[in-house]
Amino acid sequence: MGPEMIHVCSLADLPRGSARRLPLRPPVSVFHTDDGEFYAIDDTCTHQDASLADGWLEGCEVECPLHAAIFDLRTGEPDGMLAREPVRTHHVVVSNEAVYVVLSGTEQLDAAS
Amino acid sequence: MTALESGPDVATGSSLIPTLPGSAYTDPAVFTAEQERIFEPAWACVALASDLDKPGAFQKVQVGRESVVLVRGRDGAIRAFLNVCRHRGAQLCTEESGALRRNLQCPYHAWTYDFTGKLVAAPNLTSMPDVDRVEHGLHKVHVTEWLGYVWVCLAEQPPSFDDEVRAEVTGRLGTPAAIDAYDVGRLALGRRITYDVAANWKLIIENFMECYHCATIHPELTAVLPEFADGYAAQYYVGHGAEFAADAQGFTVDGRAGEQRLPGIADDQDRRYYAITIKPGVFVNLVPDHVIVHRMVPLAADRTKVVCDWLFAPDAVASGRDLGASVELFHRVNEQDFEACERTQPAMSSRAYRAGGVLVPSEHHIGLFHEWVQQRLA
Numbered sequence: 001m002g003p004e005m006i007h008v009c010s011l012a013d014l015p016r017g018s019a020r021r022l023p024l025r026p027p028v029s030v031f032h033t034d035d036g037e038f039y040a041i042d043d044t045c046t047h048q049d050a051s052l053a054d055g056w057l058e059g060c061e062v063e064c065p066l067h068a069a070i071f072d073l074r075t076g077e078p079d080g081m082l083a084r085e086p087v088r089t090h091h092v093v094v095s096n097e098a099v100y101v102v103l104s105g106t107e108q109l110d111a112a113s
Numbered sequence: 114m115t116a117l118e119s120g121p122d123v124a125t126g127s128s129l130i131p132t133l134p135g136s137a138y139t140d141p142a143v144f145t146a147e148q149e150r151i152f153e154p155a156w157a158c159v160a161l162a163s164d165l166d167k168p169g170a171f172q173k174v175q176v177g178r179e180s181v182v183l184v185r186g187r188d189g190a191i192r193a194f195l196n197v198c199r200h201r202g203a204q205l206c207t208e209e210s211g212a213l214r215r216n217l218q219c220p221y222h223a224w225t226y227d228f229t230g231k232l233v234a235a236p237n238l239t240s241m242p243d244v245d246r247v248e249h250g251l252h253k254v255h256v257t258e259w260l261g262y263v264w265v266c267l268a269e270q271p272p273s274f275d276d277e278v279r280a281e282v283t284g285r286l287g288t289p290a291a292i293d294a295y296d297v298g299r300l301a302l303g304r305r306i307t308y309d310v311a312a313n314w315k316l317i318i319e320n321f322m323e324c325y326h327c328a329t330i331h332p333e334l335t336a337v338l339p340e341f342a343d344g345y346a347a348q349y350y351v352g353h354g355a356e357f358a359a360d361a362q363g364f365t366v367d368g369r370a371g372e373q374r375l376p377g378i379a380d381d382q383d384r385r386y387y388a389i390t391i392k393p394g395v396f397v398n399l400v401p402d403h404v405i406v407h408r409m410v411p412l413a414a415d416r417t418k419v420v421c422d423w424l425f426a427p428d429a430v431a432s433g434r435d436l437g438a439s440v441e442l443f444h445r446v447n448e449q450d451f452e453a454c455e456r457t458q459p460a461m462s463s464r465a466y467r468a469g470g471v472l473v474p475s476e477h478h479i480g481l482f483h484e485w486v487q488q489r490l491a
Contacts, residue, residue: 027239043239048223051239056215065216065234066223 005093005100014099019062021053022101028090029053030101031073033060039073040090040101047083120474129473130480135466138313138458143490144414145178147314151393151489153177153267156278158395158408160263161302161422165191168228169213173206175410176267181254182206183263184213186228191258193265194251199232200224205251217251226251260397261298261424262406278391285389287352292389292397294377297404300424301431304440308419308447312454313461314394314411315486317419320450321388321396321407323476330449333442337361337368338386344475354385354399364400365438366445372402372429372436392485398443402426403436405443415458421447 008020014032021043022028029043029052037060043052045064052071056063060073069083076086091102121128137143159174160183171184173196180196182205196204198219205217205226216233217226225234230251238244255266257274264278283289310317320326327334327341335342338355357364363371364386374383378401387399394409403425410418423440430436460466472479 021239049237049240050234054234054238063215065225066218066236068215 003102003106005095005102008099008101011094011097011099017057019053019055019057020099021051024103027051028101028103030092030099031057031062032099033057033073035059038092038094038099040092041071041073041076042087042090044087045069045071045083046078046085046087052087122474122477129471130477132319132469132472132479133315133483133486134469135461135463137469137486138316138461139414141414144313144411146490147486148177148411151486152411153179154272155393156257156264156266156271156274158262158264158391158406159183159193162191162258162261162263162298163302164210165263167212169215170210171206171213171217172210173208174265175412176254176265179267180204180206181265181267182217182251183256183265184217184228191256191263192229193254193256193263194226194230195254197252198222198224199249199251200235259298260292260406261300262408281391282389282397285351286387291352291382291387292399294379294382295375295399295404296377297397297406297424299427300375300404301427301429302422303403303425303430303436304423306421306440306444306447308421308451310417310419310451310454311415312417312451312458313414314409314417315482316454316457316461317409317417317451318390318392318482319476319479320454322390322479322482325473325475326453330453331446333366334446337364337442354382354387357384357386363402363439364442366441367438369438371400371439372425372434374401375403375426392482402429403439407447419447419451 008022008030014020016032016036017034019029019031027043028040030040032038045052047069048066050064050066052062052064055065061070062073063070067082069081070079071087076089078084078086088104090104093100093102122130157176159176160172165172165183165185168185168187171182174181174183181193182196183191183193185191196206198205200222203219203221205219223236224232227233230253232246232249255271257264282292286292324341325344337358339358340355361368363369365371383401389397396407398405403423406422408420412418425436
């Protein structure tokens with residue numbers, strides 16, 4: 001059995017330039033960039049509780065809507081101005097016109113089992 | 114040409130009719146009632162639309178007792194909101210104007226609104242899923258654009274713009290097409306001067322409506338418009354524009370030629386000056402090569418801000434030609450008028466003016482303005 005794939009939405013419901021927030025604990029957001037790439041990160045800004053899915057997606061970075069902290073979607077690293085801690089990154093799978101996320105940590109767990 | 118009565122008052126047979134009492138110009142309670150019943154329910158001309166030049170451009174404007182934020186959205190539309198955060202009421206914008214990068218954000222707790230007024234983010238908002246982001250968006254204010262200006266109305270049900278605003282222009286010029294000929298919305302800002310006038314807003318309107326004072330305080334204006342020396346203002350007759358003096362080549366401080374006549378205006382509009390009051394706070398002057406728009410913002414019973422724009426053909430502004438002689442004429446008129454209003458304001462609280470003063474026949478149409486004010490306050 002492979003890693004757990006959590007269904008996010010249909011591909012049609014996540015057009016380029018948009019984001020989807022998954023109400024997990026902690027919440028996760030999935031981004032479809034203008035260039036057609038998919039990324040998933042923890043949704044909550046590490047500076048103050050705000051949803052990064054509500055933020056501004058530019059290239060492969062997202063800017064927090066509250067205080068403009070910027071996170072790199074590829075690495076989860078902040079720009080360091082306000083937010084100092086990174087967010088976790090997760091793996092996105094697009095299959096059969098649907099978008100799934102595989103939470104970081106769970107793939108190793110599954111690989112080990 | 115339709116003239117109002119120019120002799121003694123029909124009803125009383127008297128040459129003189131009364132003004133408002135002095136207290137109408139000084140009493141803070143009267144001023145508050147005017148803000149509430151005249152300025153807040155009316156369409157207010159608040160900004161030149163081209164000053165909001167790109168998405169995110171904003172201006173803070175005062176309408177009656179309310180601070181209002183104008184912002185141009187990503188869709189190009191200008192929207193207006195009460196300048197009050199829905200959370201704890203802090204003013205969202207404290208600067209007069211500027212450019213917003215992403216959104217409208219309260220500097221207090223960072224409640225964040227998009228340019229349509231919707232609440233898009235706030236600390237801990239995602240853990241309050243019952244908070245409707247539209248319902249807790251900014252309070253919207255009605256907006257329309259005309260003559261290149263942004264007009265807003267604070268009323269929940271605004272009056273018809275045609276009946277309240279366009280009708281004033283048509284009533285003065287005689288036809289709706291008359292102002293269209295100037296294509297005011299296409300013109301560009303050549304100069305803006307803001308006057309802080311220590312006088313009640315009604316003194317400024319009354320001054321603008323009559324020309325009994327013109328021969329005394331406006332030497333440059335009466336040199337270009339000789340009929341103004343007779344005391345009958347352009348606002349006295351329907352459809353009448355005051356004719357330029359034979360030796361005036363343009364509407365300039367010394368009669369020198371101004372800019373090229375605007376392309377759309379009719380031959381009978383050339384070499385003439387038209388003046389329009391759009392109650393309660395706008396004056397428009399039309400001359401062949403430019404348009405002057407005054408916007409009044411009453412700040413207190415004895416203080417009024419007047420913003421005056423001189424609008425010219427875009428190529429005239431772009432050319433960098435000196436528009437100074439054109440601007441200087443009405444700037445002097447403004448300074449002369451506002452000095453007269455400021456001279457009058459202190460006397461409004463004198464016992465000598467408790468019952469008010471009088472209007473001579475060439476000022477009797479100001480009585481219609483007073484009736485209008487009193488109807489709105491009733």
